[in-house]
Amino acid sequence: MKEQHALVAELVPFLLSRGYARNERAPSERELAVRFQASRPQVREALSVLEALRLIERRPKSGIYLTTESASIEALALFAELGIPLSREELNQTAEVRRIQEIEAVRLACRRHDDANIDELRRCLGEWDRAIAAGEPVGELDRDFHCGLVKATQNMVLLRLVNIFYLMTKRQREFYFRNRDRRRQSNAEHRRIFQAVLERDEERAVQLLDAHLVSADSYWNGLLPS
Incomplete structure (x- = not known):
């Protein structure tokens, strides 16, 4: 059977x-x-x-x-798991939805985070440092950090929605983070975002996260055919 x-x-x-x-x-x-x-x-x-x-x-x-x-x-997550490519338009629209969700999430995280959320994000950043030093993959740590920010909103429905995006992009993130400089740059950007959330500085957190997401999206757009 x-x-x-x-x-x-x-x-x-x-x-x-x-x-x-x-x-x-x-x-x-x-x-x-x-x-x-x-x-x-x-x-x-x-x-x-x-x-x-x-x-x-x-x-x-x-x-x-x-x-x-x-x-x-x-279904989009299933397509990714099965290796079925999305169209350029679908990829762009998916990235746009991700930005909308995460930008609002980081605002809420600044207002609502508790000590447990901060400790979890600190542990994740510490694992990044260890992984970079050891030359280990960081794709899932990237997911852990971003989902950790969303978890700090205390909105578990939003967390489930954002998590689907990271399930969809697992392979892309593995490829993206093969580059050592990208691993280090992303880690530094995560640390700045974390500090803004820790200080409950909404506008700075939004600016930093938006620039972080746009940078990654620009990389993939540069590889896709017009």
Whole structure:
């Protein structure tokens, strides 16, 4: 029997690659079961996952239809996990949403952070220093720092939303931080942002974080074809 995750990983790129029009019916459960050598109950369960992510719609007595234009943000994280590239426009829009979320988050963090949040951010920065000295990866530490800032807002829904972005960009961050100078620069920028949050200086924290995010986004935009 195929595991559900494996079947989902096969179904998504297959359905997306076919380029179905808005009201064009996709293959039936039976056809998909034959194609992927799975049972119909297995296919049905995998399709339920895609329906929950709003990637497909199953219409009674009609069939299966793609609805990627209304896909959930979790679906974008799934695309990243499966190695399905986003368009340049989708990447730009995702980065824009991230900036909106994190800029507001750092404002709230300045107002709401407690001692536990500050201690967690300090530990993260200490791990950065250790990782840089040892030549170890820092991609997940980058995620820990940014999510630590959002955690300091005391808004766990916002934290879950921001965390999805970092799940989506895990591979990109691993590549980005291969460069030693980038690791050091990002660490220095994180420390300045941390100090502004510690001092509850909202405007400085916003300016520093915005410049930090724009710098990273500019790097990726420079690599993408026009």
